[in-house]
Amino acid sequence: MGKLSAFTDSKLVLLAIGLLGITILAALFAPWIAPQDPYDLAQLYILDARLPPLTRNADGTLFLLGTDDQGRDVFSAVLYGLRISLGVAFVATAIAVVLGTSIGLLSAYAGGRTDAVLMRIVDMQLSFPAVLIALMLVALLGTGIEKVTIAIVAVQWARYARTVRGAAMVEREREYVEAAQCLAYSPSRVMFRHILPNCMAPLSILATVEVASAISIEATLSFLGVGLPITQPSLGLLIANGYPFMLSGNYWLSIYPGLVLIAVIIAINIVGDRLREVLNPRSER
Amino acid sequence: MTATAPILEVDDVSKNFEASRGLLGMPLLSRKREVVRAVSEVSLSLGQSEVLALVGESGCGKSTLGRVIAGLIRPTSGELRFAGISHTVLSAAERRDWARNVQMIFQNPYASLNARQTIREIIEEPLRVHRIVPKSDIAARADELLDQVGLDPSFGKRQPHQLSGGQCQRVGIARALTVVPRVLVCDEPVSALDVSIQAQVLNLFADLREELTIAYLFISHDLGVVERLSDRVAVMYLGRIVETATRDDLFSSPKHPYTQTLLDAVPKIGRSRAHSVKVSGERPSPLDPPSGCHFHPRCPHATDRCRVEIPHLKAVGSNQFAACHLYE
Numbered sequence: 001m002g003k004l005s006a007f008t009d010s011k012l013v014l015l016a017i018g019l020l021g022i023t024i025l026a027a028l029f030a031p032w033i034a035p036q037d038p039y040d041l042a043q044l045y046i047l048d049a050r051l052p053p054l055t056r057n058a059d060g061t062l063f064l065l066g067t068d069d070q071g072r073d074v075f076s077a078v079l080y081g082l083r084i085s086l087g088v089a090f091v092a093t094a095i096a097v098v099l100g101t102s103i104g105l106l107s108a109y110a111g112g113r114t115d116a117v118l119m120r121i122v123d124m125q126l127s128f129p130a131v132l133i134a135l136m137l138v139a140l141l142g143t144g145i146e147k148v149t150i151a152i153v154a155v156q157w158a159r160y161a162r163t164v165r166g167a168a169m170v171e172r173e174r175e176y177v178e179a180a181q182c183l184a185y186s187p188s189r190v191m192f193r194h195i196l197p198n199c200m201a202p203l204s205i206l207a208t209v210e211v212a213s214a215i216s217i218e219a220t221l222s223f224l225g226v227g228l229p230i231t232q233p234s235l236g237l238l239i240a241n242g243y244p245f246m247l248s249g250n251y252w253l254s255i256y257p258g259l260v261l262i263a264v265i266i267a268i269n270i271v272g273d274r275l276r277e278v279l280n281p282r283s284e285r
Numbered sequence: 286m287t288a289t290a291p292i293l294e295v296d297d298v299s300k301n302f303e304a305s306r307g308l309l310g311m312p313l314l315s316r317k318r319e320v321v322r323a324v325s326e327v328s329l330s331l332g333q334s335e336v337l338a339l340v341g342e343s344g345c346g347k348s349t350l351g352r353v354i355a356g357l358i359r360p361t362s363g364e365l366r367f368a369g370i371s372h373t374v375l376s377a378a379e380r381r382d383w384a385r386n387v388q389m390i391f392q393n394p395y396a397s398l399n400a401r402q403t404i405r406e407i408i409e410e411p412l413r414v415h416r417i418v419p420k421s422d423i424a425a426r427a428d429e430l431l432d433q434v435g436l437d438p439s440f441g442k443r444q445p446h447q448l449s450g451g452q453c454q455r456v457g458i459a460r461a462l463t464v465v466p467r468v469l470v471c472d473e474p475v476s477a478l479d480v481s482i483q484a485q486v487l488n489l490f491a492d493l494r495e496e497l498t499i500a501y502l503f504i505s506h507d508l509g510v511v512e513r514l515s516d517r518v519a520v521m522y523l524g525r526i527v528e529t530a531t532r533d534d535l536f537s538s539p540k541h542p543y544t545q546t547l548l549d550a551v552p553k554i555g556r557s558r559a560h561s562v563k564v565s566g567e568r569p570s571p572l573d574p575p576s577g578c579h580f581h582p583r584c585p586h587a588t589d590r591c592r593v594e595i596p597h598l599k600a601v602g603s604n605q606f607a608a609c610h611l612y613e
Contacts, residue, residue: 175397179460182355183411184384193410197401 016270023264027083034076035061039231044071050250066252069245077238078257084234085261088145089214092152096214097207099153100160105191105199107161108168119165125158130213131220138226148227152214163206167199201279208272212265219261235261290369291330292500293354293387293468298363300324300349321571323349325524326363328598331468334494336501338511338532340547341521344571347504348472350521354502355389355470356380367468385415388461392473394453398445404431404456405441411463430459433496435489451482458489462497470502475510487514508551512536517604520544523571523579526598530605540607542584578610586611 026033036043048057048071056062065074107118125133134151141147171177172195180190219236221227228234233241235257242253302321323346331337339347352358354365356372365372367386372379391397398407408427412418418426428438434455445453454474461469471490475483487510493499505511511518512532519529520543528541539545566583569575575582581591590610598606599613 175391175393176399178352178357179389179391179397179457180399181357182384182389183414183460183464184356184381185410185414189414194399198399200401 010274012270013274016267016274019263019267020271023082023260023267024086026079027086030076030079030083034073034079035064036073036076038072038077038080038233046071050245050253052250053252053256065256066250068242068253069250074238074252074256077233078235078260081233081235081238081257082260082264084145084228084232085215085218085236086264088149088152088218088228088234089211092149092214092218093156093207093211095149096153096156096210097160097203100157101164101196101203103157104161104164104166105168105196108165108172109187109191109195115165118161122158122161125155126162130155130217134217134221135224135226138221143226143229145228145232148218148221151221152217155217156210156214159206159210160203163202164196164199167202168195171195171198205272205276205279208275209269212268212272215261215265215268290333292333292368293331293502294366294369295327295329295350295354296364296366298324298327298350298353298360298365300346300353300358301361319572322524322574323571324353324360327521327524327526329519329526329529331500331502333467334498334500335517336494336503336515338503338505338515338518339521340505340508340511340518342506342547342568344568345521346524346571347521351389351470351472351502351504354468355387356383357389381415385464386466387468387470388464388466390454390457390461390469390471390474393477394450394457395445397457398453398460400445402444403441404436404443404445404448407445407456408441408459408463411460415464417464426463430462431456433462433493434459435485449482450478451486454478454486455489458486458493462493465497466499468500468502470504472504473506474503476505476507483510490514508548520547523569523574525579525608527580527609528605528607529598530602534602534605538602538605540601540605540612541580541609542586542611543580544607546583578608 031037045057048061048063048067049069051057051063051067051071053064053066053074054062055066063073063075065078067073068077103118107115133155134148137151137154138147141150168191177190177194180194185194215235218227218234219239222234222236223240225240228237230237230241238257239254239261242250242255242257245253300323302323303319327350329337339350341347349358353360367383372383402410405424405427408430409423412423412426413420427441431438431440436452436455436459440448440452440456445456448456457474474490475486478486490501490503491514494501501514503511503515515532517529517531518535520527520535520541522543528535528539528544530540535544536548539548569579569582575592577593578584578587578591578596581587584591588610594610596608596610598608601607601612
């Protein structure tokens with residue numbers, strides 16, 4: 001309970017958590033909240049195209065954030081886009097956490113040559129810019145939700161592996177691990193039931209921040225046109241689609257998805273930083 | 286040595302550590318390889334319900350020997366036997382058997398418990414993994430074990446950080462007792478505790494020994510603790526056993542000059558300094574141990590023979606053995 005109250009005594013963090021909660025709920029319940037299904041072409045009316053925010057069309061329907069060049073409601077598109085952006089980011093992060101954590105634990109526990117080889121692969125992976133690797137992979141694999149997810153996992157697993165390995169190397173030398181080995185527990189029990197729970201602090205901090213990074217990688221790929229297909233517009237793709245109309249004054253096509261993207265990423269980073277302060281035993285509470 | 290057949294025998298066990306490792310763990314590109322002989326050619330035996338104390342200064346290899354016996358480290362050479370059965374190379378199944386017979390108590394009571402588990406989880410896990418009791422009896426058995434080490438079963442809900450050092454050590458003992466071991470390797474089990482708590486935990490060790498048929502290998506540098514608890518004492522210096530004797534013989538008439546030095550270093554009221562031995566110089570590095578008898582650079586009785594020839598344990602009394610050229 002002490003940790004929870006320490007976590008929430010900052011107003012900024014409360015604001016960030018509130019914002020994240022709202023966006024996650026909005027993404028989950030998009031089909032019920034959105035006034036329009038942006039994928040249903042039958043609902044679109046070309047005469048509603050490029051209406052500015054807060055205008056009504058001839059039927060009296062209010063377009064909160066305006067419409068795009070197809071007459072699509074930007075507010076609905078942002079909600080559905082959020083759904084895809086967050087979905088891809090959470091799934092990719094979850095897979096990367098499991099993969100990276102397993103490799104990091106194995107590396108720390110096995111030591112010796114296994115450790116040396118795995119960590120050189122991690123070094124290699126981390127020496128390239130994340131977006132570059134993701135770009136190359138998507139170029140090789142093609143576009144699509146699952147391919148973008150694979151690209152993000154491929155970029156991020158190495159960070160978890162390195163972080164978990166570092167924490168596990170420290171834990172491995174502690175006597176409770178020797179006690180577990182002395183009781184002849186299986187290596188997997190020692191790794192996952194004993195060492196891993198004691199490495200959760202750095203892992204959870206990293207995972208939080210990396211969700212934000214996954215969102216931005218996906219947005220970058222989509223913006224560059226190699227991410228998600230046009231039929232599944234994420235926030236990045238919405239920004240890209242609106243981009244040609246920026247100079248013609250139709251700013252709302254790109255700006256609103258962009259603002260939501262920035263808000264989500266900043267909020268996640270604020271929560272991650274706070275998590276770091278709370279979970280770090282050396283920092284004063 | 287003892288009346289009963291030994292339950293645990295350590296036969297000519299050595300353990301070397303390599304001090305430097307090259308790129309990718311291969312000798313290639315590595316600097317000069319340095320070998321630390323942490324334990325060399327140690328033979329010991331432990332009788333049923335016997336308390337054998339292993340004493341020596343820090344870095345002499347007594348903890349390494351304890352870990353070899355507990356099955357945590359593989360010996361470089363030599364053999365371990367439990368109840369006459371050899372365990373030269375432990376397979377996975379043999380490791381489990383060994384673990385059920387030989388358990389270990391660690392020095393740091395907090396670090397030896399997983400901070401993320403409750404006390405109950407810590408005690409119940411080995412019962413479950415080794416299927417010691419039927420599933421339905423696990424909770425009751427855990428309560429019983431906590432009671433046996435002097436903890437109220439209500440402690441089960443707590444986590445290690447909510448306990449004192451002495452209480453944590455009791456949990457560590459209860460965890461070791463879950464598998465009903467016949468041998469308990471205790472690596473400095475009370476040295477991290479306050480003196481008043483030390484006495485309580487030592488009493489617990491003494492009580493458990495009477496209740497259960499259990500032998501202790503009690504590793505310690507505290508001769509006061511050793512004198513109180515042990516039946517027999519083995520003295521280690523730079524990886525070798527230099528003297529073994531019954532407690533009374535060792536404390537009344539130490540034979541090896543190193544043992545004499547050790548006993549002399551203990552300040553005691555009313556003890557005459559009859560065996561007074563002046564020791565000079567630093568403890569040599571185990572990376573580069575002296576030739577012959579490891580103790581010769583600090584030994585007042587050293588002869589040319591000591592500088593060349595390694596002395597072996599020889600009987601110097603009815604139950605006393607010393608590795609020293611003086612007694613030939």
